[in-house]
Amino acid sequence: MASELPLSKRSKPLEPKAAIRRQLRLALLKSLAPPFLLLAFFIAAPSWLNTRLHQAVETSLNADTSLSAQERDSRLAGLRATDFEQLSLDAVPGQEEMRQRLAQSGIMERFQRLRTALIAAWALVAILAGGVVALLLLAGKARHSQADLIRAYRIGWHISIVLALANVIVLVPLLIYGIFEFSVLLTDSYFPKLLIALGLGGLVALWTSVKVLCTRVPMEFEERMAREVSPVEAPALWQSVRDAAARLGTSPPEHILIGMKYNFYVTELAVIFRSGRTAGKTLFLSYPLLKQLSVEEVMGVIGHELGHFMGADTELTLHFYPLRRKVQGIMGALGKSGLAAFSSFYTASLFIWAFEGVASESSRARELLADRKGAELAGAEAQARALIRLHVVLAAVDRGLLKPAGELAANPFDSRTAQFVAANIAPEDPFWTSLFAKAQPHPMDSHPRLADRLEALGFPATPADARAIACRDEPVAFDTWFPEGEALFHEIVSDAQHALSAGLRARELAQADIATPEGRRMLEQAFPEQRWTGRPFFFGLYLGMLLLLLAGLLAGTIFSPDASVKAGFGVGFSLMAWVTAGFWVRNRNALLVINAHGIENTAWKRPILFTEIQDMRALNTNGGFTLKLVMKQKIASPLKFGLRRPRRIVSITVSQFKGKPAETANAIFRYFKRQLGAF
Numbered sequence: 001m002a003s004e005l006p007l008s009k010r011s012k013p014l015e016p017k018a019a020i021r022r023q024l025r026l027a028l029l030k031s032l033a034p035p036f037l038l039l040a041f042f043i044a045a046p047s048w049l050n051t052r053l054h055q056a057v058e059t060s061l062n063a064d065t066s067l068s069a070q071e072r073d074s075r076l077a078g079l080r081a082t083d084f085e086q087l088s089l090d091a092v093p094g095q096e097e098m099r100q101r102l103a104q105s106g107i108m109e110r111f112q113r114l115r116t117a118l119i120a121a122w123a124l125v126a127i128l129a130g131g132v133v134a135l136l137l138l139a140g141k142a143r144h145s146q147a148d149l150i151r152a153y154r155i156g157w158h159i160s161i162v163l164a165l166a167n168v169i170v171l172v173p174l175l176i177y178g179i180f181e182f183s184v185l186l187t188d189s190y191f192p193k194l195l196i197a198l199g200l201g202g203l204v205a206l207w208t209s210v211k212v213l214c215t216r217v218p219m220e221f222e223e224r225m226a227r228e229v230s231p232v233e234a235p236a237l238w239q240s241v242r243d244a245a246a247r248l249g250t251s252p253p254e255h256i257l258i259g260m261k262y263n264f265y266v267t268e269l270a271v272i273f274r275s276g277r278t279a280g281k282t283l284f285l286s287y288p289l290l291k292q293l294s295v296e297e298v299m300g301v302i303g304h305e306l307g308h309f310m311g312a313d314t315e316l317t318l319h320f321y322p323l324r325r326k327v328q329g330i331m332g333a334l335g336k337s338g339l340a341a342f343s344s345f346y347t348a349s350l351f352i353w354a355f356e357g358v359a360s361e362s363s364r365a366r367e368l369l370a371d372r373k374g375a376e377l378a379g380a381e382a383q384a385r386a387l388i389r390l391h392v393v394l395a396a397v398d399r400g401l402l403k404p405a406g407e408l409a410a411n412p413f414d415s416r417t418a419q420f421v422a423a424n425i426a427p428e429d430p431f432w433t434s435l436f437a438k439a440q441p442h443p444m445d446s447h448p449r450l451a452d453r454l455e456a457l458g459f460p461a462t463p464a465d466a467r468a469i470a471c472r473d474e475p476v477a478f479d480t481w482f483p484e485g486e487a488l489f490h491e492i493v494s495d496a497q498h499a500l501s502a503g504l505r506a507r508e509l510a511q512a513d514i515a516t517p518e519g520r521r522m523l524e525q526a527f528p529e530q531r532w533t534g535r536p537f538f539f540g541l542y543l544g545m546l547l548l549l550l551a552g553l554l555a556g557t558i559f560s561p562d563a564s565v566k567a568g569f570g571v572g573f574s575l576m577a578w579v580t581a582g583f584w585v586r587n588r589n590a591l592l593v594i595n596a597h598g599i600e601n602t603a604w605k606r607p608i609l610f611t612e613i614q615d616m617r618a619l620n621t622n623g624g625f626t627l628k629l630v631m632k633q634k635i636a637s638p639l640k641f642g643l644r645r646p647r648r649i650v651s652i653t654v655s656q657f658k659g660k661p662a663e664t665a666n667a668i669f670r671y672f673k674r675q676l677g678a679f
Contacts, residue, residue, distance in 0.1 A: 020353060020356050020360075023353045023356075024350070024354060024356075027346045027349040027352075028132065028350055030342070030343070030346035030349075031132070031167075031343050031344075031349070031350050032129070032132070033343070034171060034342060035121065035125050035128055035167075035171060038121050038124075038175060038178050039121040039124075039125050041178050041182065042114060042117050042118040042121045042178065043118065045114050045178075045181055045182075046085045046114050047085070048185050049084075049111065049114070049185060050083065050084050050085050053084050053107065054079060054080075054084075057079055058076060058079060061076060061079070082098070084107060084111070085111050087099050087108075088107060089111055114181070117177055121174055123170075124166065124170045124171060124174070128163060128167070128347070131159050131160070131162070132163075132350065134156075134159055135156050135159055135350065135354045136354060138152040138153075138354075139152065139354040139355050139357075139358055140358075142156075142362075146362065146366075149358065149362055153323065153355055153359070156354065156355060157323045157326075157327060159351075160347060160348055160350065161327070161348075163344075163347045164330065164345075165344070167341075167344035168341060168344050171343055171344070172199070172341075176195050179191075179195065180195060220270035220271065220272055220277070221269060221270075221272070222271075222273075223257060223259045223261065223271055223272070223273045223284065224272075224273065224274055224495070225259055225260040225261070225492045225495045225499070226257045226258060226259025226260065226261075226273040226284070226492060227258060227273060227275065227488070227492055228255055228256065228257050228258075228273060228275075228278065229258055229488065233488060234256070234481055234482065234488075237256065237481040237482075238256065240295075240299065240302075240481070241283065244302055244303055244377055245306055248303060248306055248307070248310065248373055248377060249310070250309050250310045251281070251309070252281075252306075253280075253282055253283040253306075253309075254278075254280040254282065255271075255278040255282040256282075256285065257271060257278065257282060257284045257285070258285050258286075258287050258290070258488075258492075259273070259286065259287060259492065260286075260287055260288065260413075260493070260495070260496040260499075261284070261286055262286055262288055262289060262393065262394060262397065263284070263286055264283075264289070264301050264304075264305055265305065266283050266284070267281075267282050267284070271284070274491065274492060274495070283305060283306075285302075287413065287478075287492070288393075289390070289393065290477045290478040290481070291413060291414065291416075291478045292389060292393050292416070292476060293386055293389055293390075293476060294382075294385075294476060294477060295475075295477045295481075296378050297378070297385050297386035297477070298386070298477040299377055299378040299382070300377065300378035300379070300382045300385075300386045301374060301383075301386050302374075303373050303374035303375075303376065303378055303383075304374035305370070306373065306377075307369060307374065308366070324352075327351060327352065328352075330348055331345055331348045331349060331352075364448045367453070368448060368452075368453065371383060371387075371453055371456060371457055372456070374386075375457050380457045380458055381459060384457050384459035384461060385469050387450060387453055387454065388435075388450070388454075388469050388470065389417070389469065392417060392421060392425075392466070395431070395435075396420050396425065399424060399425065401417060401420050402500055411486065411493055411497075412497065412500060413493065416473060417470065418470065418472060421470045422471045426467055426471055429463070432463035432466055432467050433463050435450060435466055436450050436451035436454070436461075437449055437450070437451065505676070506676055508522065509522065509523065509526055509674045509676070510674050512674075514596060514611075523596035523674070524595070524596045526596070526674075526676065527594075527595065527596040527674070529593060529595040530593070530595075531591060531592070532592045532593075532657035532658055532659050533590065533657065533658055534587060534589070534656055534657055534658070535590075535655075535656055535658055539587050539656070542583065543583065543584070543587075546576065546579065546583060547580065549576055550576050550577060550580055553569050553576055554569075554573050556572075556573075557569040557570045578641075581641060582639075582640070582641035586603035586639065586641060587602075587603065587656070590602055590656060590657065592652065592654075592657050594667065594668055594671050597609055597610065598611075598612070598613075599629075599668065601638075601652060603640060604640065605638050605639070606638055608631075610672050612631055612632060613629050613630065613672060614630050614632045615630040616628065616629055616668070616672055618662075618665050618669075625653075625654045625655045625661035625662065625665060626651050626652065626654065627652045627654050627668060628650070628651050628652075629649065629650045629652070630648065630649055631647075631648050631649070631650065633648075634646035634647060635647065635650075652668075
């Protein structure tokens with residue numbers, strides 16, 4: 001039962017407070033670390049540059065043979081007393097000539113740039129620190145009331161977006177300049193490709209973030225397997241809902257949808273269903289659950305949902321939904337921009353975690369208040385029975401309550417939970433004990449545990465009570481409100497049957513044992529062999545680069561006059577020859593093959609079975625797409641012409657094979673996870 005719109009089919013487990021605090025600390029650290037590190041660098045950089053200049057001048061003086069010892073000592077003493085940073089930033093009487101030299105050599109301008117960067121870094125850190133403090137204070141204020149939560153959430157959202165964009169606009173140029181100065185101070189050179197990549201990453205992050213901000217979030221969601229029932233089609237249901245609203249002192253919904261989702265909720269967002277679109281207050285009732293719960297129990301649920309209208313909880317959704325969607329969209333854009341948007345990503349994440357705890361607590365409290373409204377309407381016992389049945393029905397569905405129907409016209413949703421539970425779940429004592437610790441799936445993860453909800457209702461049931469309630473077969477609400485049966489719902493039931501068949505097929509594949517003839521036949525039929533040949537351009541480009549390096553090392557070995565240098569070139573030539581030979585053996589006829597069993601690669605000595613793989617990770621760097629296979633345990637290196645040291649991760653450079661790298665990686669992942677179709 002929910003007042004929020006469904007964002008997924010099944011919610012994640014509730015985040016405990018400790019986990020929220022941990023995520024908040026992590027976001028805080030990662031959002032502030034880059035600005036503080038840059039600040040530290042720009043504080044230290046002028047002294048570092050000053051030291052480097054002293055060393056360079058001192059080396060020059062010591063190497064100048066035209067100076068006498070007395071002149072050299074005199075100039076060195078004057079050098080030690082000279083502060084190049086001070087001379088560059090402030091006019092020092094008597095040092096006009098030296099200052100002129102610093103200006104002509106560009107040193108003065110360099111110190112001035114470092115000073116400007118330092119001021120900008122201080123300003124950025126101050127803005128970020130102030131913004132973080134403001135976010136945390138707003139999160140604290142949001143605990144006072146629902147109105148304070150809405151107001152604080154909206155203000156906090158604006159602050160977090162400003163901070164994230166400020167990070168991109170200010171931090172990226174500072175980062176580029178800081179890396180440039182660091183590399184010059186360290187090695188007297190810099191890396192233009194790295195600086196260009198950072199700059200482009202910053203521009204992409206800024207453009208995509210602004211694009212997300214300017215995009216209107218649709219204030220609607222979809223329930224494709226649902227249909228609206230009018231007062232003419234379901235007069236008894238509508239009369240029951242209107243009577244309930246009158247008893248609770250609230251307005252009835254403007255629309256009632258019946259759908260195939262195992263959930264009840266209310267919303268004021270628009271809902272797109274199979275043949276239309278609602279606008280205004282909508283009550284969603286679950287077709288499968290109407291076939292499991294009694295009229296009294298469903299009325300308790302309806303009272304709960306109408307309680308959300310009374311508490312203006314749907315108004316909270318109207319405020320939270322677009323803001324949450326936009327910040328998640330911005331985080332997605334920033335996450336694809338690499339190092340340039342690292343700090344900005346975690347600044348946006350900081351906003352999410354700062355309000356996560358208070359939003360969840362507020363929503364949990366509202367659920368308990370809504371439960372009281374349901375109890376006020378139908379009685380505490382009926383409300384408690386409904387809650388217990390909801391949890392048991394979901395467990396029964398996971399255990400196989402919905403069997404594949406022999407024909408499409410058959411309705412698997414007629415399966416009664418009571419008989420199934422009595423035969424399959426009732427004897428399992430641990431199930432009934434753990435039932436009270438579970439929380440009903442909810443779009444915003446806000447439902448309290450079943451035990452907490454029952455206790456708040458004054459009905460602290462025991463595991464034996466729950467078992468008795470679940471095994472009791474009673475007349476169901478569907479038969480009372482829809483006495484003519486299935487005619488109204490044939491289309492959505494048919495759609496659900498197709499989806500159910502696909503889901504059961506996917507479950508069979510996930511559980512199939514490839515070691516058995518039947519399992520092997522099933523998996524090989526669902527996951528036929530796929531092949532990708534290597535890209536000739538990739539092979540030729542890398543081989544050409546290796547051969548050029550090899551030729552250079554060979555030239556150094558032959559023509560170098562110094563014996564030690566010649567030996568160094570010889571060692572380098574030998575190593576590069578070994579690397580080149582390995583590349584030739586592994587990639588000259590590159591072929592990647594996947595089937596139901598595993599992955600074959602011509603670069604490997606043997607195939608890698610899916611049963612050996614624990615997880616897969618995709619990495620996209622500088623246009624190269626790599627898939628990393630995380631093994632369950634270390635294996636000897638499968639590479640031909642490679643070191644035999646055990647390794648836990650095996651990499652596949654997907655970009656070297658023909659086809660779109662992302663699609664190839666997706667196909668491998670689907671075969672590994674036994675997923676049909678795109679994911």
